[in-house]
Amino acid sequence: MPPITARFQLAYNKFSLDVDLQLPSTGITILFGSSGSGKTTLLRCIAGLEQAPIGFLEINGSVWQDSEHKVFLPTYQRNLGYVFQEANLFPHLSVEDNLQFGLKRLDKRPNKADLKNLLELLGIEHLLKRKPDRLSGGEKQRVAIARALALNPDILLMDEPLAALDFKRKQEILPFLTRLHQQLEIPVLYVTHSHQEVAQLTDTLVLLEEGKVLASGSLSETLSRLDLPFAQDKEASTVWQATLIAHEADYYLTRVTITDESLSLPFIDAALGTSLRIQIYARDVSIALEKPKATSILNILPAIINDFTHDSYGQCIVQLRVGTQSLLAHITRKSALLLGLKRDMPVYVQIKGTSLLN
Amino acid sequence: MLTPADLDALLLTFKVASLATLFMLLIGTPLAWWLARTNSIFKGFINAIVSLTLVLPPTVLGFYLLVLMGPAGVIGKLTNELGLGTLPFTFPGLVIASVLYSMPFVVQPLQAAFTSIGEQPLEAAATLGASPLDTFFSVVVPLTKPGFLTASILGFTHTVGEFGVVLMIGGNIPDKTRVVSVQIYNHVEALEYSEAHWLAGCLLAFSFAVLFILYTVLKTQPNVQQLK
Numbered sequence: 001m002p003p004i005t006a007r008f009q010l011a012y013n014k015f016s017l018d019v020d021l022q023l024p025s026t027g028i029t030i031l032f033g034s035s036g037s038g039k040t041t042l043l044r045c046i047a048g049l050e051q052a053p054i055g056f057l058e059i060n061g062s063v064w065q066d067s068e069h070k071v072f073l074p075t076y077q078r079n080l081g082y083v084f085q086e087a088n089l090f091p092h093l094s095v096e097d098n099l100q101f102g103l104k105r106l107d108k109r110p111n112k113a114d115l116k117n118l119l120e121l122l123g124i125e126h127l128l129k130r131k132p133d134r135l136s137g138g139e140k141q142r143v144a145i146a147r148a149l150a151l152n153p154d155i156l157l158m159d160e161p162l163a164a165l166d167f168k169r170k171q172e173i174l175p176f177l178t179r180l181h182q183q184l185e186i187p188v189l190y191v192t193h194s195h196q197e198v199a200q201l202t203d204t205l206v207l208l209e210e211g212k213v214l215a216s217g218s219l220s221e222t223l224s225r226l227d228l229p230f231a232q233d234k235e236a237s238t239v240w241q242a243t244l245i246a247h248e249a250d251y252y253l254t255r256v257t258i259t260d261e262s263l264s265l266p267f268i269d270a271a272l273g274t275s276l277r278i279q280i281y282a283r284d285v286s287i288a289l290e291k292p293k294a295t296s297i298l299n300i301l302p303a304i305i306n307d308f309t310h311d312s313y314g315q316c317i318v319q320l321r322v323g324t325q326s327l328l329a330h331i332t333r334k335s336a337l338l339l340g341l342k343r344d345m346p347v348y349v350q351i352k353g354t355s356l357l358n
Numbered sequence: 359m360l361t362p363a364d365l366d367a368l369l370l371t372f373k374v375a376s377l378a379t380l381f382m383l384l385i386g387t388p389l390a391w392w393l394a395r396t397n398s399i400f401k402g403f404i405n406a407i408v409s410l411t412l413v414l415p416p417t418v419l420g421f422y423l424l425v426l427m428g429p430a431g432v433i434g435k436l437t438n439e440l441g442l443g444t445l446p447f448t449f450p451g452l453v454i455a456s457v458l459y460s461m462p463f464v465v466q467p468l469q470a471a472f473t474s475i476g477e478q479p480l481e482a483a484a485t486l487g488a489s490p491l492d493t494f495f496s497v498v499v500p501l502t503k504p505g506f507l508t509a510s511i512l513g514f515t516h517t518v519g520e521f522g523v524v525l526m527i528g529g530n531i532p533d534k535t536r537v538v539s540v541q542i543y544n545h546v547e548a549l550e551y552s553e554a555h556w557l558a559g560c561l562l563a564f565s566f567a568v569l570f571i572l573y574t575v576l577k578t579q580p581n582v583q584q585l586k
Contacts, residue, residue: 049481075484076483076486076489077487088481090501101486101496148485151487
């Protein structure tokens with residue numbers, strides 16, 4: 001499938017959006033930014049809910065907007081799925097009728113098995129007869145996701161679908177989204193300002209600030225860039241894609257491999273060969289010049305210092321290379337000076353902890 | 359007891375009010391939709407025109423209509439050209455005057471209902487492939503049902519209660535323009551207080567019943583706030 005091309009220019013009183021993006025045709029692309037950065041406006045432009053005076057949008061080979069040739073497809077003629085921040089279910093219709101609302105207006109009905117799978121995947125089969133006011137916030141949002149996906153859209157647009165939910169409900173939905181992520185073959189554009197959702201779901205990350213694209217690229221690359229706010233954040237982390245290679249049942253550990261290196265993680269109940277997403281917080285990574293011998297830390301890997309920078313709070317943010325992967329470490333400026341850190345210096349990193357994302 | 363003339367007046371009133379309500383809904387719905395959604399500079403102007411009859415003495419409206427629809431008026435000349443004759447002191451003339459007079463009672467509840475549902479359900483419907491017209495009938499109307507009921511009831515009852523406009527434009531012709539409010543006036547003029555009591559009592563009971571339904575039964579209808 002050809003990639004998505006999206007170019008938009010629009011200006012309100014104090015806000016302007018000016019983006020030119022090429023996005024991959026599969027996987028989840030996260031539009032990340034603070035409020036007012038234009039991420040929702042960009043999503044609305046793609047949906048046609050907002051009309052940018054200057055714009056070009058091509059998805060799946062069809063042109064939805066081309067202001068130069070006065071082409072603008074109204075939203076209802078665009079084959080898309082949209083999940084709003086608040087589930088936005090029709091209160092006068094049951095869950096089933098909400099799901100049928102879009103299906104009834106399709107030319108060709110998708111087969112029943114697909115719909116059944118979708119309901120199962122989102123865990124909402126038992127809710128079909130209920131009215132939206134009899135659903136919890138998390139259930140509403142799952143129905144909204146099913147309603148959007150049932151249409152077999154060319155693209156799924158999600159506008160902070162978890163933002164209106166409390167922590168518990170978020171934890172309830174994230175696994176569903178991760179599962180969707182593995183099964184969906186269409187591109188997903190997902191707006192959020194949550195680091196957790198970024199780490200857990202992203203394939204491609206687009207960082208927006210004041211209506212402009214600050215950076216876009218693969219997740220691990222973008223997260224570890226020193227010139228972006230991610231690396232400076234207290235919650236800064238890198239995300240590695242790993243493969244499960246062995247279980248050490250005696251120690252309740254699991255070994256995974258990331259290209260050439262391997263790591264020990266707390267036991268993961270999954271089959272050998274499973275692909276895993278592992279998050280390593282920068283604050284859990286320490287640096288040593290020589291390979292530490294007597295230490296309780298299991299995960300010690302050789303690394304090369306790529307670059308580093310200081311923030312104004314006595315902290316040094318170090319970007320390292322472990323094999324082909326990037327890794328971030330937060331250490332004190334004093335340690336950085338004592339170690340005499342330089343670019344391209346070979347060092348050892350000790351990873352105190354990791355968290356599993358899927 | 360009600361005399362045959364009273365029953366005729368009641369029947370006529372019911373006919374005028376039903377027809378007027380029907381026309382008010384047909385005209386008022388698109389008008390209220392436009393008012394609820396437009397940012398046009400004419401919004402204030404149109405709003406003022408529609409609401410004018412709320413504050414104007416009915417005799418003023420009746421007077422202008424009489425002049426306009428009379429043989430020398432713009433509308434009167436047009437209806438004469440079309441071979442319809444002139445409208446004052448006829449049943450159609452009375453219906454037209456009623457529509458104009460009671461219009462704000464239909465437009466305002468509808469406008470408020472349309473405004474209250476907000477953009478969200480409309481946008482959701484658009485992303486699900488529903489055209490604007492489709493959305494109006496499949497989403498907006500069901501969500502604003504209480505608004506439509508309120509508008510119909512207020513429009514109907516307000517038409518039943520009109521007097522000044524009727525006298526100016528309709529006069530007092532049995533079976534054609536003699537509605538209940540005029541008939542009560544006739545009874546009182548003739549000092550027939552007991553007949554006046556019967557008719558007045560009928561109207562009082564009717565109006566109370568309608569408002570009672572409006573404020574108790576309709577309150578239990580699902581309201582738009584549940585959307586959130």
